Every structure is written in structure tokens, then in C-alpha cells.
Amino acid sequence: xxxxxxxxxxxxxxxxxxxxxxxxxxxxxxxxxxxxxxxxxxxxxxxxxxxxxxxxxxxxxxxxxxxxxxxxxxxxxxxxxxxxxxxxxxxxxxxxxxxxxxxxxxxxxxxxxxxxxxxxxxxxxxxxxxxxxxxxxxxxxxxxxxxxxxxxxxxxxxxxxxxxxxxxxxxxxxxxxxxxxxxxxxxxxxxxxxxxxxxxxxxxxxxxxxxxxxxxxxxxxxxxxxxxxxxxxxxxxxxxxxxxxxxxxxxxxxxxxxxxxxxxxxxxxxxxxxxxxxxxxxxxxxxxxxxxxxxxxxxxxxxxxxxxxxxxxxxxxxxxxxxxxxxxxxxxxxxxxxxxxxxxxxxxxxxxxxxxxxxxxxxxxxxxxxxxxxxxxxxxxxxxxxx
Amino acid sequence: xxxxxxxxxxxxxxxxxxxxxxxxxxxxxxxxxxxxxxxxxxxxxxxxxxxxxxxxxxxxxxxxxxxxxxxxxxxxxxxxxxxxxxxxxxxxxxxxxxxxxxxxxxxxxxxxxxxxxxxxxxxxxxxxxxxxxxxxxxxxxxxxxxxxxxxxxxxxxxxx
Ligand SMILES: [Zn+2]
Numbered sequence: 001x002x003x004x005x006x007x008x009x010x011x012x013x014x015x016x017x018x019x020x021x022x023x024x025x026x027x028x029x030x031x032x033x034x035x036x037x038x039x040x041x042x043x044x045x046x047x048x049x050x051x052x053x054x055x056x057x058x059x060x061x062x063x064x065x066x067x068x069x070x071x072x073x074x075x076x077x078x079x080x081x082x083x084x085x086x087x088x089x090x091x092x093x094x095x096x097x098x099x100x101x102x103x104x105x106x107x108x109x110x111x112x113x114x115x116x117x118x119x120x121x122x123x124x125x126x127x128x129x130x131x132x133x134x135x136x137x138x139x140x141x142x143x144x145x146x147x148x149x150x151x152x153x154x155x156x157x158x159x160x161x162x163x164x165x166x167x168x169x170x171x172x173x174x175x176x177x178x179x180x181x182x183x184x185x186x187x188x189x190x191x192x193x194x195x196x197x198x199x200x201x202x203x204x205x206x207x208x209x210x211x212x213x214x215x216x217x218x219x220x221x222x223x224x225x226x227x228x229x230x231x232x233x234x235x236x237x238x239x240x241x242x243x244x245x246x247x248x249x250x251x252x253x254x255x256x257x258x259x260x261x262x263x264x265x266x267x268x269x270x271x272x273x274x275x276x277x278x279x280x281x282x283x284x285x286x287x288x289x290x291x292x293x294x295x296x297x298x299x300x301x302x303x304x305x306x307x308x309x310x311x312x313x314x315x316x317x318x319x320x321x322x323x324x325x326x327x328x329x330x331x332x333x334x335x336x337x338x339x340x341x342x343x344x345x346x347x348x349x350x351x352x353x354x355x356x357x358x359x360x361x362x363x364x365x366x367x368x369x370x371x372x373x374x375x376x377x378x379x380x381x382x383x384x385x386x387x
Numbered sequence: 388x389x390x391x392x393x394x395x396x397x398x399x400x401x402x403x404x405x406x407x408x409x410x411x412x413x414x415x416x417x418x419x420x421x422x423x424x425x426x427x428x429x430x431x432x433x434x435x436x437x438x439x440x441x442x443x444x445x446x447x448x449x450x451x452x453x454x455x456x457x458x459x460x461x462x463x464x465x466x467x468x469x470x471x472x473x474x475x476x477x478x479x480x481x482x483x484x485x486x487x488x489x490x491x492x493x494x495x496x497x498x499x500x501x502x503x504x505x506x507x508x509x510x511x512x513x514x515x516x517x518x519x520x521x522x523x524x525x526x527x528x529x530x531x532x533x534x535x536x537x538x539x540x541x542x543x544x545x546x547x
Contacts, residue, residue: 019414020414021414021416021417021420022414022416023413023414023415023416023417023418023419025416026416026417026418026449026450029449029450029455032455033450033455033457042454043453043454043455044454057409060409060411060413070448070452071450071452073455075452075453076453118411118412118413118414119409119411120409120410120412122409123409125407125409126407126409128405128407128408129405129407133403133405134403137403137405138403
């Protein structure tokens with residue numbers, strides 16, 4: 001198939017915080033402007049704008065794409081907003097890729113934003129109506145129910161303990177100490193995680209990423225534009241997105257088919273046959289610690305049930321053979337939903353350019369994969385980047 | 388076929404009540420904070436000026452939407468007068484109930500600003516109101532001002 005090559009040439013990110021003074025559009029502008037400056041471009045160089053932002057109910061702004069448009073550089077330009085729940089942030093570069101790979105545009109500013117602190121008493125309240133009004137809502141479900149059921153099923157299937165899973169939280173929060181945008185970088189222990197407040201067994205407070213405010217942006221261009229802008233373009237070399245079953249309760253919870261389907265689509269496009277050997281660096285989506293493990297398996301980076309051992313053996317550490325979430329992930333950097341996914345893309349961009357500073361993984365990485373998960377907990381979005 | 392059936396009362400069907408139990412607390416933001424602080428403390432409007440585009444925003448923005456320049460250090464003061472660009476007379480509330488007293492709403496371009504500002508017009512001005520009318524903000528007494536949109540009571544026809 002004949003797609004045009006698409007490059008990432010600039011990135012910007014705000015600090016992720018619990019409560020931002022800035023409005024959502026101000027956050028979007030800060031990230032978007034930073035991405036343009038990083039690319040050495042101005043708004044006049046931008047042909048079109050793509051905005052990724054998760055439920056309107058978080059910011060409390062209906063039609064949030066329109067609300068964010070001016071801060072995202074959309075003034076008098078073609079603008080599209082997309083939304084695939086938690087998968088939105090990694091869908092953002094895919095959406096931008098579509099605009100350029102098609103040949104329609106040369107440059108695209110991709111902006112993601114979330115301001116969850118507007119929502120009271122808690123963003124979780126906005127989720128009640130994602131559950132079926134007849135078969136689930138009368139039980140008063142919360143999102144954590146899903147994760148608790150899924151984590152329990154995953155542990156049971158492979159004989160894992162809560163301590164095996166807690167190691168992910170320990171690793172990612174430690175990595176986040178070196179991320180300038182991070183909200184929750186910290187040196188914690190497995191014991192800290194195990195002793196933190198139980199929310200819905202086996203999920204505990206420190207198994208979960210925080211609610212955050214923040215924005216992130218990148219600039220995508222066609223190949224010939226990229227060559228003129230930078231001598232270090234990072235290519236969007238594979239894209240994939242998929243659902244598994246259309247409803248969370250109709251799939252087996254121990255394995256994320258939605259990731260495998262999306263990953264196979266992205267790997268096929270990128271010409272990757274053995275992801276566990278060819279991928280140098282991974283940013284699987286980790287809103288919960290067990291989810292990083294789940295998603296490593298769905299991304300075919302290891303055998304099913306084996307991810308926890310890789311974490312325990314230090315393989316996924318920043319200086320390991322397969323660094324996973326060297327950014328610090330959602331668990332450490334924070335989780336302003338759509339901006340989190342793009343934060344992972346930005347981490348690949350910086351790592352592959354050798355510009356990740358204190359977070360730089362050794363070994364001159366050339367190929368990375370980032371992934372996010374969302375919608376009704378059954379959408380996978382995957383992007384392979386390379387240089 | 389269901390669209391041919393007439394369920395006159397949906398309580399006749401087995402149904403579930405639901406609601407999304409959230410409310411919102413919005414921050415003023417960087418620009419809003421300065422704008423409403425100036426109204427509250429000084430009874431004045433401020434805006435931001437993009438020199439590159441020669442555009443003044445009031446209500447302000449800390450960035451220029453046209454060229455993306457930072458306007459965080461480009462504050463200007465504006466008079467509390469402006470021109471009516473469009474107006475309407477509202478006679479029903481958002482539930483379709485007739486208002487006791489019609490409400491006059493106008494898009495107002497503050498003198499010197501390039502964008503417009505939507506606010507109330509005093510209903511005593513309704514006879515003289517026209518597009519192009521010059522109007523003036525009437526602020527609440529200082530001790531009643533809270534740094535919100537309601538610190539402006541309304542706009543009225545300016546005394547020339
Ligand atoms: Zn300007």
C-alpha cells in the first residue's frame with residue numbers, strides 16, 4: 001500500500017499536576033507552542049490541527065474539541081477532534097498520520113489535553129453511564145470494579161501475587177523522578193504498595209495512576225518537509241488500532257486481545273516480525289501497575305504470563321534489555337488521559353533522538369513502541385516509531 | 388415496529404432513572420484571573436495586545452490565536468465603554484417558561500478591543516437600543532464584587 005512517510009519533528013508537554021490554575025485551552029496552547037518552538041516552526045507553517053481529548057465530562061466542557069481549538073492552533077485551519085477514551089493519546093499521532101500519509105496535508109499539529117480537576121467530587125462519577133443501564137448500573141459500579149476483576153483474573157491465570165505486580169509501580173514511579181513534567185515521581189517500595197489503602201481488592205491506592213491536569217503536543221510532517229526541518233526526524237513507522245469484543249464484560253479479562261490486534265497491524269506496517277527482539281524501547285499504557293504487564297504481553301514483547309518476571313529481573317528497567325515506561329509512565333508522570341498517551345509518544349521521540357537527558361536509555365535505541373488503552377476498556381492504540 | 392408504537396408515558400415501560408453525579412469547578416485561568424481581578428479591584432477592563440497581528444483581546448487571552456505569540460506580558464487597559472454589535476430580547480427561559488421581564492442580551496465590542504463580549508443590557512435602555520449604540524458598563528458596588536461576570540450589573544446606553 002502506498003502511504004507517504006510521516007515524521008515527528010517536534011514535541012512539547014506541560015507539567016502534569018493535580019490541579020492546574022490554567023484553563024484547558026491555556027494548557028493546550030502551552031504544549032502546542034512548545035512543540036512548534038521545538039520544531040523551529042510557527043503556526044503559519046501548520047496545515048491542519050488534530051485534537052485528542054477524552055470525555056467531555058472530565059473538563060466539564062461539552063464539545064471540548066471546539067473549546068480547545070484556538071489554544072491548539074486551530075484558528076482558520078482544518079481541525080478534527082477524536083476520542084477513543086483512554087486510547088485517545090496514542091490515537092492522536094495516528095489521526096495526524098492519516099492527515100499526512102494520505103497526501104492531503106504536509107504538516108499537522110497534534111494536541112492532547114485533559115483537565116480532570118474541574119470534575120467534582122471525582123472524575124469517577126462521570127463514568128457511571130458507561131455501564132449498561134439495565135444490567136450493571138443498578139449495582140452502582142465504579143471503574144475500579146473492572147480493574148479489580150481484571151487484575152484478579154490475571155493474577156489467578158498465571159499464579160502472580162500482588163507483590164509481583166507492585167514492582168511495576170515501584171519501577172515507574174522511580175523512573176518518573178527524572179521526568180521534568182512528572183507529578184508523582186517517588187522512591188517507594190513493594191511494601192508501600194501492598195500496605196496502601198485497598199480500593200477494591202486487589203487494587204490498592206499505589207497500584208493506580210493519579211488524576212491529573214496537563215497537555216502534550218507534537219508536530220508531524222511529510223518526509224520532504226521533515227528533511228528540511230531537522231536532521232533527526234523520528235518516523236511514525238507503524239500504526240494500529242482495534243477493539244476486541246465491543247463490550248468490556250464480553251471478553252476474557254486475562255489477556256488484552258485489543259492490544260494484540262492493534263500491535264499486529266502496527267508491526268506489519270513497520271515490517272517488524274519479532275517484536276520481542278526488534279523493539280528496543282516500549283511505552284505500554286500503565287494507568288494501573290498490572291496493566292503494564294498485561295499490555296507488554298498484548299504487544300508481544302514477551303510470552304503470556306511472563307511480563308512480571310521481566311520486571312522482577314530488571315529487564316524492563318531503564319538500563320535493562322527492554323526498557324518499559326522509561327518516562328515513568330502514567331503511574332509516575334501522571335495521567336491526564338489523552339495527554340498521557342502522547343507523553344509516551346514524546347518519550348519515544350526524545351529517546352530515539354538521544355535527547356531524553358537523565359532518562360536516556362543506553363544502547364542507542366532505534367525502534368520503539370507506544371500503546372494506550374481505553375473506550376469501554378477494549379480499544380487498543382499502538383504506534384511504532386523509528387529513526 | 389417500535390417506531391410505530393405509541394408509548395405516551397415512558398413510565399409505562401420498565402425503565403431506570405440515571406444521572407451523572409458530578410459538578411464542576413472551573414478555574415479562571417491565567418487570562419481570566421487578571422481580567423476579573425481588574426474588574427473586582429478597580430472596576431476596569433483589561434485586555435491583551437498582540438503587536439504582530441495588531442489585535443486587542445478583551446476578554447483577554449494569554450496567547451494570540453492568530454499567530455500563537457505569548458501575550459502574557461502585553462496587558463493594556465480599556466475603557467468601560469463599547470459598541471453594540473448585535474442584540475436580542477429574550478422572552479423565555481431555557482425551559483421554555485415565559486420570563487417575568489424580558490432580558491436584553493448584547494454582543495459588545497469594548498472600545499479598542501477586536502473581539503466581542505456578551506453581556507446584559509439594562510432593560511430601561513430597550514427603547515434606544517440599536518446595533519451601533521454606544522454603551523457603558525455598570526459595575527456593582529466594590530464591596531459586592533466577587534471577581535466574576537456578575538460584578539458587571541449590565542451595560543447601559545452611554546451618556547455622551
Ligand atoms: Zn498575533
